[in-house]
Amino acid sequence: MKQILRTPVRRRPVTVAVIAALGALTATTVLADPMLTVKLFRDSDVMFRDSDMSRWSENYVELGAGYNSQNSLRFGQFTGLTDKGGFPLAGFNWLSRNEANDAQYWLVHGSNLGFDSRKIQVQGGVQGQWNASLSFEGLKKSQTESAQFYHNGLGTSNLTLRGATAVNPTAINTALLQPFEIQHGRDIYRIGLNALVNKEWDFKINYREDRRDGTRMTGVATTFIAGRGQAMIVPYQIDDKTQQIEAVLAYTATDAQFQIGYHYSRFENALDKFDVQNPYSNAAGNLNQRLSLAPDNDYHQVNATGVYRFSKTTRLNATYSYGIARQNQAFLPYSVNGTTAATSTTAGLPRSSLDGKVVNTLFDVALTSKPLDKMNLKVGFQYRDSDNRTPIARYAYVSRDLNSATVCAPGAATGSCIRSNAPVSTTEKRLVVDGDYEIAPKTLLRASLDHSDKKYTLADRTDTQTDKLTVELRKPVADDFLGSLGYVYTQRRGSSYDKNVYFRNTYTDPAFQGATGLTNNPSMRQFMWADFDENRIRASGSWAINETLNLQGVAETYKQKMRGPNCGQFANPLEQVAVTGGAMSSSTCLGRDTADGNSLSVDLQYQPEENLTTFAFANVSQTGVKQIGRTWSAANASGGLDTKNWYGDILNRDQTLGFGLKWQPEEKWDLGGTYVFNHSVGKSGISQAASGAPGPVIAASTPVPDTWNKLHTLQLFAKWDYSKQISWRFNYLYENLKSYDWALTDVGATSNTAVLFTGQQAPRYSNHVFGVSAVVKHF
Amino acid sequence: MKKIIETSRTLLATLAMMLTMGLSISATAQTVAKDDAAPTRSRAESGETKPCIECHEGFYAITKTKHGVKGDSRTPAATGKSITGDPEDAMCGTCHGDLTEHNKRPRVPGLVPITFGKKSPAAPQNESCLTCHQAGARIHWQGSKHEQTKQSCASCHRVHAPKDPVLIAETQASVCFDCHKDRRAEMHRLSNHPTRAGFFACSSCHASHGSTAQRASLQKNSVNETCYQCHAQFRGPFLWEHRAAQDDCTNCHSPHGTNVAPMLKARLPYLCEQCHQTTNHSNTAYSGASIAPTSTTALRxxxxxxxxxHSKVHGSNHPSGARLQR
Known part of the structure; x- marks a missing residue:
């Protein structure tokens, strides 16, 4: 059995030092809470005094141990509890506030210190004058241990082949595949200072730094030669950091508030490229492939918000925000292989770096008032501009480092190897009118109208207008039953489409262009900019059946239908002539046709005794998209562009059920448990016309299997107060995940001639975790 | 299909059981004695006062909170005046209004000027809180989604608790789930942010007191600006942009959880084909025949x-990355 290599995720020196120092005192988790997961319910109002917030309000040190029954990266994907075996449990909380109820205080808190994902916080100051805080949060993201690779240098940004090249993956020596765990970590450091200058003025500044390292997987396109391998999936190295500063100066008075802030964010990648050798032999004989990695970039933003209160019920709120996003990292060469014909273009880079710049401006003003005793009104206007000032230039297109692309210089007038970048800018003006009126005691009628006018440059269309109408009625159906019913209608309309814009910077099949004179399929609509009509209905109810029993429900349904305009109806008659079959109707848009969804949630909370609370919830939801496609090929080119020849009916159905209880049988014992079951099914229904005969007759094609997953989570937790100072905590967690995904399940690393997969399987695990810890408190 | 039907039946049966349980319990619980309407012994005539703690002991945890710090001149504990002589009662009237009449006749309903909770109108509750808390994160409260839906501060916050659950990452979600029930279910889907593990609170993205974002009360001015707080590697500006990504991350991703990693709204290639219906392979009907591991279309x-x-779906800065492959 091969040893599975692990991504070398660095432990930061500061982290190690802090953990080592605290480790002497403590080790981890869990008061009367579930282990490793958040609480699913908040305690009901009638028992909030019993709410166990002791982890954050009592002084304690917790020390214990746990045991995890199985190795699984997926099980511990966020907690870091990925290995079978024992682990420490450690945590602490220490709040100091002197007995005279002075405003001075300090707090130290640590949780999950036995895991890779953990938190430590230190805070202190004089309440009402200043406070400072320092925190660390480590977070793991583990993906899979089932992937294997054909390269050396796993975990670095330079992968070399472990064996000889092959024609395609099926010819690769599988004995040389190396298992490797894919995971990365994120360490977050925060420093904050908040100072009250005087009664009206206060200032705060926060610094946050995120450091990531480890690996993720990426696809790499290699050759484009029939019969040869064309792509591979490999791990690439992550080593970057993001720094953020947020500074705010605020003025607060009774009738006016004002604040001005500065936000700075900088992303810095220690790596600018990822080199990987091509496992496939090829005519050019070159091995090297190179991907660009996320470029360094920064963002500066100034925000100012002012509020003025004209009267007790009328306020004017205005915000101005101005931000600049910049990116100017040096370009990589077109190709790293100097011997290929395509690399003659390297001399022709139009510029050495992008000098990308986007200026974001926001102006938001809102007037809120209460013109009548029973009426509330809001009128708001927003101007939002995203001005992309990135220089436009013409770049040679060399599809892959190994391709022998047609040689052409960036200055050439036309040609399939020339691409021009097309930075999109948008400007939006939005008006919102929202009001509600109490038509009867506790019965509220609310209505709002939201109009948005958006303009685009270098996009498929120049403008869109979106209108959203909302009507909602909230009414007590009975003494203890409050119900609501809401309806939302949204529609978007806009200008005609420019059929030649979208793919200006990509590729157009010469046969397509020759037949139509177009660079884009005129029936295609990108759904985020396309016209649509949407209807949405939402109903909810909350029934306090009695003092011990509460039932709540929410149901929602929506349907979105995409519209034209002028799918296939060409503004230019010359285009019309170019298309066999003539004009198309507006119902033949390609891409997303409809989107719909339904959801029903029910919650029940029941407290039969003061020392026993039970709860249950259920959710059923379904989302679906119907889409229309048209396969373009020489075989059906004569059929006319408007003829759709396949339908997709993509559906996801989820059912989630959970219940639990919290019980204090006697003063010293606090018991609880939760169980959640989630079952999801994904369906991909594809129907298709007979090959080569596009037309209205749609036949069922070979069905795509359903994907599914089932997750069971059982938590049992108990706390026993041995004495006033010492408590024992007992936790048990069982989690079982089974899933099937045809894109992964039973797909071997070398089973396909075109792409070197990884052998990664759909996640499944079954883990039992036990934890026992002692809590020493009230010191 | 059979399994789905079976699961649906199980679910329906459970719901029916829950409902039946609720109704039966409702009937029995009607007998729970209430003494609110019992005759009261008024202290009004004698002028006798009684410390609030005698009836409201459980609420005195507030003295351990920030509101109870007398050394901070802004707090109710520092500014309030006790009507009972007990200094601990000073803060009660700051938020609840003049409690003199209530103290004299404690069992007469309606004598507490401001009460907090679901059974009281939100506006007076919020006005009481906003007297001190109208700046900072609350500066956009008026006209915000939660304000429009008549949520009170007490709908989410528990000022008497020694620690407010909504202010702590590990417990915050349980408060939000009170209303946003579908989010609790979505948290259990296959691909997620680490909210369930307690490392990514709802407020990491959402500003529950209102904001300038177009929707969803986000922490920043837009969806993408909010996402870039943690995912600045996708901010660009890139030489070659993927317009769906530049427009709005939620065109493809559903951040509350989905069953398609990484939090995608639908499976590939079908998600991509909702826009990409052009030439070559981006408009092909990939059916069951396409997914055999040995098939010629398995590559896609x-x-x-x-x-x-096309691994650079968020944008590429490679000079030849026009098709987001490099």
């Missing part, structure tokens, strides 16, 4: 599907 369907080659 299995593994990462379209992203096997």
């Amino acid at each position: 369907v299995l593994g990462n599907s379209c992203v096997n080659c």
